[in-house]
Amino acid sequence: MTSARDDILSNIRRSLGVTGAERTRQGIVDERIDRAPRGVIPKRGQVSGRERLDLFRAQVEGALATITEVASPDEVPAAVAEFLRGHNLPATIRRGDDPRFAAMPWAETALEVSQGVSEGRDLNAVSHAFGGVAETGTLVMVSGPENPSTLNFLPDNHIVVVEAKDLQGDYESAWAKVRRAYGKGEMPRTVNFITGPSRSGDIEQTLLLGAHGPRRLHVIVVGG
Amino acid sequence: MTAHPTSPQFKENAARALADTQLQRALGNVRSGFIDKRQAAADRLPEFEELRDQARDIKNHTLQHLDLYIERYEAKVKAAGGHVHFARTAEEARALVLQICRDQGARTVTKGKSMITEEIGLNAHLEGAGITPVETDLGEYIIQLRGEMPSHIIAPAVHLNATQVEEDFRRVHTHLDAERDLSEPVQLLTEARAVLRQRFLAADVGITGANFLVAETGTSIIVTNEGNGDLTQILPKTHIVLASIEKLVPTLEDVSQILRVLARSATGQELSVYTTFSTGPRREADLDGPENYHVILLDNGRSSMLGTSFEEMLRCIRCGACMNHCPVYHAVGGHAYGWVYPGPMGAVLTPTLIGVDKAGHLPNASTFCGRCESVCPVRIPLPKLMRHWREREFERHLTPATVRSGLKTWAFFAKRPGLYRLATRIGMGALALAGRAKGRFAWLPFADGWTKHRDFPVPQGGTFQARWAQERAKRAA
Numbered sequence: 208m209t210s211a212r213d214d215i216l217s218n219i220r221r222s223l224g225v226t227g228a229e230r231t232r233q234g235i236v237d238e239r240i241d242r243a244p245r246g247v248i249p250k251r252g253q254v255s256g257r258e259r260l261d262l263f264r265a266q267v268e269g270a271l272a273t274i275t276e277v278a279s280p281d282e283v284p285a286a287v288a289e290f291l292r293g294h295n296l297p298a299t300i301r302r303g304d305d306p307r308f309a310a311m312p313w314a315e316t317a318l319e320v321s322q323g324v325s326e327g328r329d330l331n332a333v334s335h336a337f338g339g340v341a342e343t344g345t346l347v348m349v350s351g352p353e354n355p356s357t358l359n360f361l362p363d364n365h366i367v368v369v370e371a372k373d374l375q376g377d378y379e380s381a382w383a384k385v386r387r388a389y390g391k392g393e394m395p396r397t398v399n400f401i402t403g404p405s406r407s408g409d410i411e412q413t414l415l416l417g418a419h420g421p422r423r424l425h426v427i428v429v430g431g
Numbered sequence: 432m433t434a435h436p437t438s439p440q441f442k443e444n445a446a447r448a449l450a451d452t453q454l455q456r457a458l459g460n461v462r463s464g465f466i467d468k469r470q471a472a473a474d475r476l477p478e479f480e481e482l483r484d485q486a487r488d489i490k491n492h493t494l495q496h497l498d499l500y501i502e503r504y505e506a507k508v509k510a511a512g513g514h515v516h517f518a519r520t521a522e523e524a525r526a527l528v529l530q531i532c533r534d535q536g537a538r539t540v541t542k543g544k545s546m547i548t549e550e551i552g553l554n555a556h557l558e559g560a561g562i563t564p565v566e567t568d569l570g571e572y573i574i575q576l577r578g579e580m581p582s583h584i585i586a587p588a589v590h591l592n593a594t595q596v597e598e599d600f601r602r603v604h605t606h607l608d609a610e611r612d613l614s615e616p617v618q619l620l621t622e623a624r625a626v627l628r629q630r631f632l633a634a635d636v637g638i639t640g641a642n643f644l645v646a647e648t649g650t651s652i653i654v655t656n657e658g659n660g661d662l663t664q665i666l667p668k669t670h671i672v673l674a675s676i677e678k679l680v681p682t683l684e685d686v687s688q689i690l691r692v693l694a695r696s697a698t699g700q701e702l703s704v705y706t707t708f709s710t711g712p713r714r715e716a717d718l719d720g721p722e723n724y725h726v727i728l729l730d731n732g733r734s735s736m737l738g739t740s741f742e743e744m745l746r747c748i749r750c751g752a753c754m755n756h757c758p759v760y761h762a763v764g765g766h767a768y769g770w771v772y773p774g775p776m777g778a779v780l781t782p783t784l785i786g787v788d789k790a791g792h793l794p795n796a797s798t799f800c801g802r803c804e805s806v807c808p809v810r811i812p813l814p815k816l817m818r819h820w821r822e823r824e825f826e827r828h829l830t831p832a833t834v835r836s837g838l839k840t841w842a843f844f845a846k847r848p849g850l851y852r853l854a855t856r857i858g859m860g861a862l863a864l865a866g867r868a869k870g871r872f873a874w875l876p877f878a879d880g881w882t883k884h885r886d887f888p889v890p891q892g893g894t895f896q897a898r899w900a901q902e903r904a905k906r907a908a
Contacts, residue, residue: 211517215676215730219498222737227498236499236681239492240647243682246485249478249691266701303718324719327632343701350720357719360661378687385683392507394648396714397665400706405658408698409570409588410596410616412460418569419624419631420658420705 240392245379252342252376259341260431263374266344270403271416272424276371276431280311283427287333287366288316290425296364301329305353307368308335325361332362332421336369338384339426342377343402346426349385350397359399365421367401371431436785438769441792448763449884457590458764461583465755468699469806476695485688487810490746493679494737500646500679501728507649511711513724521551524729528553528638528671531725532562535669537635543653543660544568545640546584546749547673547729549771550784553638564638565630567659569623576603582765582773585697585751590764593619627659637663637721641674642748643689644726647682649710651726654693656704664709670721672709675729677745683708689748692808697750732784740819744779746809753803753813759796768793775803775813782820791829794820852896859890866890 209217220227254262260276267274277286291298299319302308313320325332334354338347346367350356359365375381378400389395405420416422437444448454473479493500505515518524524547532540540557542548542564554564554575566575570588574581576599581587588596597613600622613619639660643652651672653660664670680686694700713720736742754760754774765773770790772780778793794817803813824830825838844851866872866889874882881887892898 211519211523211730214519215517215728215734216498216501218730218734219501219676219737222734222739223495223498224738225498232496232499236496236503236646239681240503243647243684245684246489246688247478247481249476249482251476269701270704327628345702345706350717351714352716352718355717355719356661356665360658360665378690379684382683382687392648394511394650394708394710396710396712396717396720398708399661400702400708401704402700402702402706403704405656405704407569407620407657408464409568409573409586410619411457411591411593412464412586412589413616415617415620417624418620418657418659419567419627419662 248377248379249342252340254341254376257431259374259376260371260428263339263341263344263428266341267403267426268344270344271406272344272403272426274426274428276428278430280307280429283311283368283429284313284316284318286427288318290366291318291331291364294364294423297330299329300331300333300366301325301358301362302333303335303352303354303358305335308333324355325357327361329358329362331364331366332358333366333368334358336367336373337388337398338373338375338381339369340375340378340381340400345378346399346401347381347385348399348401349395350399351395356397356399359401360405360420363417363421364423364425365404366425366427368427368429370429374428436770436781436789438781438785438790438793441767441769441796444767444769445763445796448767453592453595454590454764457592458761461586461589461755462761465699465752469696469752469755470699472695472699472701475701476691479692479695482688482691483808483810486692486748486808487746489680489685489688490748490809493681493685494677494742494745497676497679497737500681501676503646504644504649504679507646508711508724508726509649511649511724513649513711513726516725516727518727518729518731521729521731524551524673524727524731525553525556527727528673529556529560529562531669531671532557532636533560535635535723537562537669539563539565539630539634540636540638541565541567541631541634541663541667542571543637543639543655543663544571544587545638545673546581546771547640547675548638549581550731551673551729553673565627565634567627567631567663568655568657569620569659572623572627573599576600580766580771583751583754584749584772584774584776590766631662631666634663634667636669636671637665637667638671638673639664641672641678642693643680643686644674644678645681645683645686645708646679650683650708651710652686652706652708654690654703654706656698656700658705661705661707664707665720668721669723669725670709670712672724672726673729674726675731676733677747689808693748693750696752696806696808736783741779741783741816743811744776744783744816746811747776747780748809749776750808752806752808756802756806758798758800758802763796768796775817776811779811779813779816779820787820787824787827788829791820791824794818794824852894855894856897859894863890
């Protein structure tokens with residue numbers, strides 16, 4: 208008996224009228240994967256500097272998240288504390304071991320900071336984004352001990368820090384950045400594109416925030 | 432839940448749906464919400480139409496080289512430490528899932544929203560083997576409690592009203608205070624969140640579908656708004672991705688093109704809240720994520736669609752825009768279609784999956800208004816494909832005798848234009864005369880299918896052809 212794999216592949220080839228061994232077809236596929244051509248890139252994101260940051264801000268807010276800017280990494284803990292205070296939330300946060308966090312003056316705030324994954328009991332999490340995409344106000348998160356993926360989904364309130372220099376205009380530029388960090392054709396285990404807080408429209412098409420993931424998403428942009 | 436189709440009873444289903452006041456009220460949400468939101472999102476992006484062309488071309492290119500992209504994809508998944516399994520049929524896919532669950536000693540599995548698992552009837556199969564499947568998408572959770580199938584591919588509970596959901600929650604969540612207030616939708620959401628949070632944390636295996644599979648990197652992609660798909664795949668020890676073979680795309684750039692039309696076409700969002708790219712199991716330094724990562728690639732008849740007129744259907748990215756814009760779907764909802772996929776995309780896909788003998792009514796349940804094709808992000812010519820099914824149905828003598836003889840009578844006149852014009856002129860004249868007093872007919876012979884639900888207007892003036900000739904003569908002069 209032939210395997211399911213062989214059967215499916217040979218049925219595809221029969222339907223397409225090919226053998227699978229054609230050099231030209233192989234070449235077309237290899238080239239496509241190798242060159243990864245960009246298609247149509249919306250003009251909207253093709254701006255830089257302040258304009259790009261403004262677009263990012265507007266799109267983040269359009270996705271029902273909140274956003275603030277700080278001048279340097281040193282100001283991040285205070286901005287986190289202020290957000291929590293503003294929403295009457297306990298001054299506790301959970302975060303990963305991202306070295307950018309380790310360098311920040313958490314002790315200057317009253318925040319109680321713990322480190323590691325979330326097991327579902329944390330109210331607030333702070334993550335550092337790998338980048339962001341201004342086109343749609345999307346945060347680009349990569350998995351790893353620096354920023355465990357569970358922090359993106361289990362806590363009620365998610366605070367994400369992103370450096371202004373890591374913002375891109377479009378998804379394609381974000382992928383270029385991923386390739387520079389991980390190598391062509393390689394990916395971290397998980398890349399999360401996050402655009403706004405969790406929501407559902409499943410009950411009478413009414414938009415409700417905080418379905419299974421965070422009810423609030425707050426973005427802190429550093430060094431704009 | 433059942434994969435047993437009631438599509439052969441489409442007419443009875445539709446009649447019942449039209450008389451169901453709860454359903455008709457809920458369907459008002461489809462008519463009012465989706466259409467305006469999609470249009471607004473498309474209007475905000477000047478490149479939208481160009482991106483639709485891109486999405487179509489990317490899918491076409493991939494389908495023409497599908498065998499090779501599958502091989503490249505498989506190699507990358509394996510290199511990342513994942514497993515790839517192939518299933519020719521629904522039965523093989525069910526067996527593979529069950530085997531993986533048994534190897535893990537699984538008792539409960541959580542599920543992200545997946546139409547493929549509906550297609551193969553996975554939940555019933557797992558339950559039969561003593562494993563509890565828990566749907567975690569809010570809409571899917573609700574219909575699982577009710578033992579129903581989804582009525583829409585992205586809004587599975589769109590046929591329900593909040594009061595019905597409240598009744599179900601009170602019936603099932605008996606551990607909670609019976610006096611609690613559930614009058615607001617947000618209270619229903621909060622309750623489901625709390626109940627399902629426990630399920631997420633306790634699950635042994637998480638099963639998701641995939642919106643795309645990327646050959647370049649061996650990555651599976653899910654797109655959600657709730658975050659349930661992510662909790663399904665990062666918390667349990669084992670993640671199973673169940674995807675059909677046409678989900679392949681070549682590169683991350685290609686996915687980015689299609690993502691720009693997917694959410695805008697579906698819900699009118701710029702991008703869905705969570706777009707998640709998963710590649711293999713957790714890495715050595717990772718503190719969370721699944722330890723085992725399995726992909727099951729399902730064919731279930733799709734490879735045979737390649738090279739036929741139905742190949743174009745394999746471009747479908749399951750956004751739901753076709754049903755959101757369909758007057759037939761608006762009138763009868765998704766359950767009337769009688770199987771997993773409703774609306775125009777279901778009318779084309781269902782006959783290929785369960786046979787035109789069972790699903791022949793579906794491609795006939797169309798007004799051919801063309802709105803589905805006009806909004807399809809990958810430009811599938813849905814009306815044309817429905818017509819192909821009608822032709823096949825006719826060729827195979829599956830069309831009812833009355834319809835066949837009616838078509839023959841019409842064909843007799845259509846082949847004789849002089850006679851046709853004469854007959855329609857006499858017919859229209861007679862109707863106009865007979866209905867002169869009231870201006871409408873409450874009943875007409877051979878037309879009670881129409882007059883049962885609405886009056887038939889009395890013809891005003893001559894036939895269309897007569898007026899056409901008049902207008903042309905006027906313009907020429």
